[in-house]
Amino acid sequence: MDIKVNVRESEGDAYVVDLAGEIDVYTSPKVKDAITELIDREHYNLVINLEKVRYIDSTGLGVLIGGLKRVREHGGSVNLVCTNPQIKKIFDITGLVKIFGIFDDEQSAMKALA
Amino acid sequence: MDIKVNVRESEGDAYVVDLAGEIDVYTSPKVKDAITELIDREHYNLVINLEKVRYIDSTGLGVLIGGLKRVREHGGSVNLVCTNPQIKKIFDITGLVKIFGIFDDEQSAMKALA
Amino acid sequence: MNPAPAASRSNGVVRLEIPAVAEWVAVARLAVAAVASRRPFSVDDLEDIKLAAAEACTNAIQHGPPNGTIAITCEVSAEGITISVSDRGHGAPLGTVAQERIGDAGRTEELGVFLIRALMDTVEYTSDVRNGTQLVMTKRISR
Amino acid sequence: MNPAPAASRSNGVVRLEIPAVAEWVAVARLAVAAVASRRPFSVDDLEDIKLAAAEACTNAIQHGPPNGTIAITCEVSAEGITISVSDRGHGAPLGTVAQERIGDAGRTEELGVFLIRALMDTVEYTSDVRNGTQLVMTKRISR
Numbered sequence: 035m036d037i038k039v040n041v042r043e044s045e046g047d048a049y050v051v052d053l054a055g056e057i058d059v060y061t062s063p064k065v066k067d068a069i070t071e072l073i074d075r076e077h078y079n080l081v082i083n084l085e086k087v088r089y090i091d092s093t094g095l096g097v098l099i100g101g102l103k104r105v106r107e108h109g110g111s112v113n114l115v116c117t118n119p120q121i122k123k124i125f126d127i128t129g130l131v132k133i134f135g136i137f138d139d140e141q142s143a144m145k146a147l148a
Numbered sequence: 149m150d151i152k153v154n155v156r157e158s159e160g161d162a163y164v165v166d167l168a169g170e171i172d173v174y175t176s177p178k179v180k181d182a183i184t185e186l187i188d189r190e191h192y193n194l195v196i197n198l199e200k201v202r203y204i205d206s207t208g209l210g211v212l213i214g215g216l217k218r219v220r221e222h223g224g225s226v227n228l229v230c231t232n233p234q235i236k237k238i239f240d241i242t243g244l245v246k247i248f249g250i251f252d253d254e255q256s257a258m259k260a261l262a
Numbered sequence: 263m264n265p266a267p268a269a270s271r272s273n274g275v276v277r278l279e280i281p282a283v284a285e286w287v288a289v290a291r292l293a294v295a296a297v298a299s300r301r302p303f304s305v306d307d308l309e310d311i312k313l314a315a316a317e318a319c320t321n322a323i324q325h326g327p328p329n330g331t332i333a334i335t336c337e338v339s340a341e342g343i344t345i346s347v348s349d350r351g352h353g354a355p356l357g358t359v360a361q362e363r364i365g366d367a368g369r370t371e372e373l374g375v376f377l378i379r380a381l382m383d384t385v386e387y388t389s390d391v392r393n394g395t396q397l398v399m400t401k402r403i404s405r
Numbered sequence: 406m407n408p409a410p411a412a413s414r415s416n417g418v419v420r421l422e423i424p425a426v427a428e429w430v431a432v433a434r435l436a437v438a439a440v441a442s443r444r445p446f447s448v449d450d451l452e453d454i455k456l457a458a459a460e461a462c463t464n465a466i467q468h469g470p471p472n473g474t475i476a477i478t479c480e481v482s483a484e485g486i487t488i489s490v491s492d493r494g495h496g497a498p499l500g501t502v503a504q505e506r507i508g509d510a511g512r513t514e515e516l517g518v519f520l521i522r523a524l525m526d527t528v529e530y531t532s533d534v535r536n537g538t539q540l541v542m543t544k545r546i547s548r
């Protein structure tokens with residue numbers, strides 16, 4: 035019922051945010067803080083890895099959307115790695131598949147940033 | 149939150165009852181039925197494999213104790229296979245370790261029946 | 263609609279009350295999922311129910327009165343589950359919220375109520391000054 | 406005993422009501438475990454709390470009135486958890502039950518109350534004709 039957040043630098047100024055656990059109204063502020071800090075440090079190309087996320091609610095989606103909006107103002111983008119069918123379904127239902135790049139593995143998500 | 153019960157014949161007239169899931173006040177009647185049926189068919193040497201049991205309560209323990217009492221009347225015995233530390237702890241606390249043979253694997257439990 | 267035979271499974275009602283605080287939403291969604299999992303819902307449906315219940319609690323926290331509690335009632339039957347989520351707030355003009363379809367740009371606002379409507383079979387909001395806001399939603403067991 | 410600072414985690418009270426029927430005990434034990442897991446209990450302690458709560462519900466089903474409900478209240482604080490389990494039955498002379506130690510032969514009867522006492526830090530039964538049977542038990546967070 036908790037979230038683990040890990041931020042690491044990757045190739046060509048891109049950053050990866052690894053999330054593991056459940057993103058809900060209680061845990062999403064922690065995710066928001068990590069993304070906000072990266073953007074404040076002027077990193078605008080982000081991969082958010084949701085492979086180990088078992089659950090996400092609308093507040094979690096809101097945090098991802100907020101991050102995307104901010105990096106776009108700087109010509110950046112947010113790509114997601116997501117394999118969990120239930121979570122993919124949420125992105126489908128909400129039409130967020132049209133907004134985010136969603137990839138099956140980190141390598142593809144990274145490549146698509148460039 | 150459910151229990152799976154599988155009964156199979158083994159060497160030398162012994163029977164193995166494989167249990168998987170959670171044994172509580174709701175599911176223990178199913179376990180009791182399987183054990184009762186074996187005893188009614190005059191099988192008095194039983195190995196009950198709890199390796200895949202994640203949870204057991206006092207009604208589950210009661211079913212095992214009831215089975216043991218009945219087979220003993222016929223010179224039989226019930227050996228348990230149990231590796232889950234939480235479940236072992238319950239057998240410890242209740243002193244049931246002194247009544248049941250409790251083994252780390254099926255082979256040892258089987259050997260000790262003889 | 264005849265009474266169930268005595269030996270059949272009970273059409274149980276489970277009530278839960280949590281503080282209207284983010285920390286406790288996880289307890290509500292696990293409890294609701296546990297209630298639903300006593301009936302033959304698919305894994306997919308169970309996840310839908312869990313998320314819808316959580317969204318309702320999140321809304322009660324974000325739009326209900328501060329320091330309040332949230333009352334959740336789950337009723338299961340052979341047909342499915344009915345979940346009600348209530349807070350003591352005055353509510354909002356909820357009748358029209360989140361009925362629209364997704365535009366070309368995808369949906370980025372009011373995702374909570376939108377998800378509830380998308381995931382459940384029926385959703386009904388009632389809201390008045392005396393009784394607060396109540397959301398009643400149902401999910402049928404698919405065969 | 407001073408009021409907690411506003412920003413600290415709430416000392417939450419979660420209430421649950423289930424039908425006094427075997428099928429629903431799993432919901433109660435999962436909900437109680439979910440509440441407790443919001444505090445830094447060890448995995449071992451969480452399992453103890455879960456089993457003790459379930460045993461209390463099982464007793465309410467087996468010894469409480471038929472067709473009743475069971476009320477479960479969980480209150481967490483920085484120190485630990487207090488769980489109360491009540492049914493509307495007249496109870497039994499519970500004061501003396503299951504206080505004895507395990508003999509050489511191990512224990513084969515009245516395992517439920519015995520386990521509750523063994524797993525929790527404090528256990529108190531009250532039982533009267535008017536209010537039914539209530540079990541209040543606590544578990545401290547060990548440091």
Ligand SMILES: Nc1ncnc2c1ncn2[C@@H]1O[C@H](COP(=O)(O)OP(=O)(O)O)[C@@H](O)[C@H]1O
Pocket residue numbers: 321322324325326349351352353354356359360371372373374375376395
């Ligand atoms: N329990 C509630 N009490 C009062 N208003 C509510 C409640 N639930 C939803 N609403 C209203 O419905 C709107 C849409 O909710 P939602 O889809 O969750 O989006 P958001 O909470 O992000 O605005 C809210 O802005 C609020 O006005």
Ligand SMILES: Nc1ncnc2c1ncn2[C@@H]1O[C@H](COP(=O)(O)OP(=O)(O)O)[C@@H](O)[C@H]1O
Pocket residue numbers: 464465467468469492494495496497499502503514515516517518519538
């Ligand atoms: N909720 C309750 N209402 C009435 N009597 C109870 C309750 N819980 C426990 N008891 C009494 O305590 C005794 C011991 O309970 P327990 O240890 O669970 O063993 P068992 O239920 O197998 O008898 C019961 O036999 C019963 O008389």
